Every structure is written in structure tokens, then in C-alpha cells.
Amino acid sequence: MERTKHFKKRDAILACLRSTTVHPSAEWVYNQLKPEIPNLSLGTVYRNLTYFKEIGEAVSIGTVKGIERFDGNTAPHVHYICTCCGAVIDLHDIAVPAELQSAAETGSGGSVCSCQLTFTGICSDCKKI
């Protein structure tokens, strides 16, 4: 089929997002890809990141220090954010109890389409400094 040539940059952006666990910002993705795709535009990164959010191939985990951070792992999982360095790491061993979601639906009266649990603190690297 090989119809991917038209989406070279789109595919590269998604691949970049999928290949990392740093929960990157748009600019991080841009800087990663720029060396191998010299004519990449930052606007294209933003445009495609928004696109991936819309089609459910990526999620936003909110802003850290005023910058939006993305996650190519759409499976629900818990995050830890260091308020010092801004690092975002996955906590795979922790899960939000499933019954909380239905409790949220009755409590809010609306529908629930996602839930996000985030811990914040100072990471081990920052504590050393």
C-alpha cells in the first residue's frame, strides 16, 4: 500500500510520541525530530498533536509549568509530576479503583469519559541537589 509518504511527518510525530516516556511537550517533539526532518515546522507538531488527541491516539496530561504535556500511551495510568524539574513519570503499579468511576458518574450526574490521577512532589533526582 505504502501510502504513508503523504503523512511522513504525522507518522514521525506519533512515532516519537510513542517511543518515549517523558510525556513530552510540543517543543520537545519538535526538537527531537528537527535533526532528521530539517524542514519540520513547530506548527505542524502542534497541529498533529491536536489531531492525535482528537482521534484518541494520544492524550494530554495537562500543563506543567505552563506547558502542555502529551502522552502517547492512551491506556489509563497514574502519573507522578516533579514540581521542581517538571519531570512526569508513569506509576504503573497504581490504579484508580474501578468503582470510583461509577461513583463519579452518580456524584456528578453527568457522564465520565476519562479519569486522571496525578501525584506531585519532588523527585529523587531533585532531592539530591
Next chain:
Amino acid sequence: MERTKHFKKRDAILACLRSTTVHPSAEWVYNQLKPEIPNLSLGTVYRNLTYFKEIGEAVSIGTVKGIERFDGNTAPHVHYICTCCGAVIDLHDIAVPAELQSAAETGSGGSVCSCQLTFTGICSDCKKI
């Protein structure tokens, strides 16, 4: 003592924050107080909101549609955010199990100073439309 006159606006901002459960933005607070404090500056609202965050009298619950939202209720509780209208409501009947916090500390290797559980969906009002 009556030394509050110097902090009239600061106090008004905190009182406004405490008196509502809408989890307001800086501009919302500004618009609320502007009629009764005509010479209030939006910068003052931002400055004091940041100050309250720093001294722990208020917390940020992140950005909704690109706008930071604050909460004068610093007791840990769960939020529900409507992605349609941007409303933020408290879910008092739901709590994050305490053991998850210690699990987060061991999982991250760092310290944990706060945790935030947020459900998103379409609220009952928006579903009617």
C-alpha cells in the same frame, strides 16, 4: 489591631475564592470583585492568587481550556470537569485511598506532597443541549 486595611484587596480576593465552589479563573475573580472594588487591577488578582498558592491558602487545579482554575478549598477532594462547558464540580463522596499515596512514594522514589484525582466528561446540563 485592625491592620487589614492594607490588605483590603488581598483579603477580598481570598474571601471571593472561599465563597464559591465554581473553581474560578483569575478573570472570574476579577469580574466578581470589580463592581465593589472599581479600581481593582487584574494583575493584583493574579499576584495574590499566586501568593495564596505559595502560602498554601489556595491550590491550582490545573488549566481548563487553557485557563488556570483555582480552588480556595485546600482539603484534598476529587473533581469532575465538564469538557463541554468547562465547569468544575467537587465530588465529596469520593476519596483517593490513602494507601495509594505511599505506593506513589515508593513507585516514584521521590516525595509526594499532593495528589489530584480528576474525572472528565459531559455534565448533565450540557447533555440536555
Next chain:
DNA sequence: ACGTAAACAGTAATCATTCGCGTTTAGGAG
């Protein structure tokens, strides 16, 4: 009354993100 330190207003600056628009590209039809 005077000095000082902090709060404040008003406005300019910042910076992440989005928008507009002309260009390029892929892929299909003739």
C-alpha cells in the same frame, strides 16, 4: 511628620499556542 517596605494600578512585555494563507504533495481520473 518622616521613612520604609509592601501592595497596588496600569501598561508593556512574554511566551505557548493557534490561525491564515500560499505552497507542496499524494493519489486518482482522464
Next chain:
DNA sequence: CTCCTAAACGCGAATGATTACTGTTTACGT
């Protein structure tokens, strides 16, 4: 192969929330 169309793209300008700057005002101690 050439033309056509729709979508992706680059680039630069625009937007808008937030912050910084600067001069002024205020409360309070001396």
C-alpha cells in the same frame, strides 16, 4: 503522463493568558 483536488505543510503573523516593570499609594513604626 498530465491535470485536478484535497489535505498536509511551512512560515510568519496573531492571539490571549499570564508576568514583569515602573511609579504611586498605603500602613505602620520611629
